[in-house]
Amino acid sequence: MKKLFLTCAAILIAVSQLYAQGEADMKAKFNELNKKLSQMVVDNDFEGMLSYYAENPISMPSYQPMLRSLDAMRESHKQQHEMGMKITAFELTATDVIVEGNIAIEIGTYTVSMDIPEMGAMDDHGKYMNVWEKQDDGSMKIKADIWNTDMNPWEMMQEEHGDYGKHEEMDKDKDDK
Numbered sequence: 001m002k003k004l005f006l007t008c009a010a011i012l013i014a015v016s017q018l019y020a021q022g023e024a025d026m027k028a029k030f031n032e033l034n035k036k037l038s039q040m041v042v043d044n045d046f047e048g049m050l051s052y053y054a055e056n057p058i059s060m061p062s063y064q065p066m067l068r069s070l071d072a073m074r075e076s077h078k079q080q081h082e083m084g085m086k087i088t089a090f091e092l093t094a095t096d097v098i099v100e101g102n103i104a105i106e107i108g109t110y111t112v113s114m115d116i117p118e119m120g121a122m123d124d125h126g127k128y129m130n131v132w133e134k135q136d137d138g139s140m141k142i143k144a145d146i147w148n149t150d151m152n153p154w155e156m157m158q159e160e161h162g163d164y165g166k167h168e169e170m171d172k173d174k175d176d177k
Contacts, residue, residue, distance in 0.1 A: 026097045030106045030132075034092035041090040046077045053142045054133050060146035062126070088121075089113040092128065102134040103143075110147060126150045 033052065040049040050070055059067040059076075067073050089112065096107040111125045128147035132140040 023097045023099055026099055026104055027094045027106075030094040030097060030104075030108075030130075031092075034094060034108075038090045038092055041087050044081070044087070046074065050074070054135070057142060058144040060144075062148040084117040086115045087112060088115060104132040104134075104140065106130040106132060124149050124151055 037049055037052060040046075050073065053070060053073070056069055057073070059073050061067070061076070064076065067076055091111050092108055093110070094106050094108040098105040098107075107127070107129050109125065109127050111123070113121065113123050115121055126147060126149040128145065130142050131144040133143040135141055
């Protein structure tokens with residue numbers, strides 16, 4: 001019985017180490033892919049970037065409606081480009097990877113610098129999640145993504161415009177009524 005227990009324990013340890021190694025390898029692969037994707041964003045190579053997406057992806061960007069196709073993603077990019085927005089620096093860093101069957105979930109952080117007409121230079125940072133799906137040819141492509149900023153726009157407005165919009169003042173006004 002003791003021998004069976006030790007054998008089972010050894011197998012569990014070996015499997016968990018293989019699983020952890022698989023996730024570490026995937027994280028390294030995603031970080032290499034992220035370098036390429038980040039450069040494509042800076043170079044405005046949107047078609048190149050879309051080549052990393054599966055057919056019929058779902059994209060959930062900050063402050064925008066959900067995009068449910070490559071064409072919808074192209075149209076969103078076209079609108080941003082026509083507004084004159086230019087990404088000057090972009091970096092994705094995978095921090096966690098979860099692998100389950102043909103799916104890998106990549107969780108990470110991003111930093112971005114951009115020039116926006118009438119606003120000038122702006123920096124942002126936040127978090128993202130990509131759901132990668134193994135394709136029939138063995139490659140991995142993004143099936144769904146979501147990202148959002150860590151920067152609070154209300155705090156930024158307060159810094160820019162003083163105390164305008166503070167909740168305490170709104171609460172005081174309610175109490176005076």
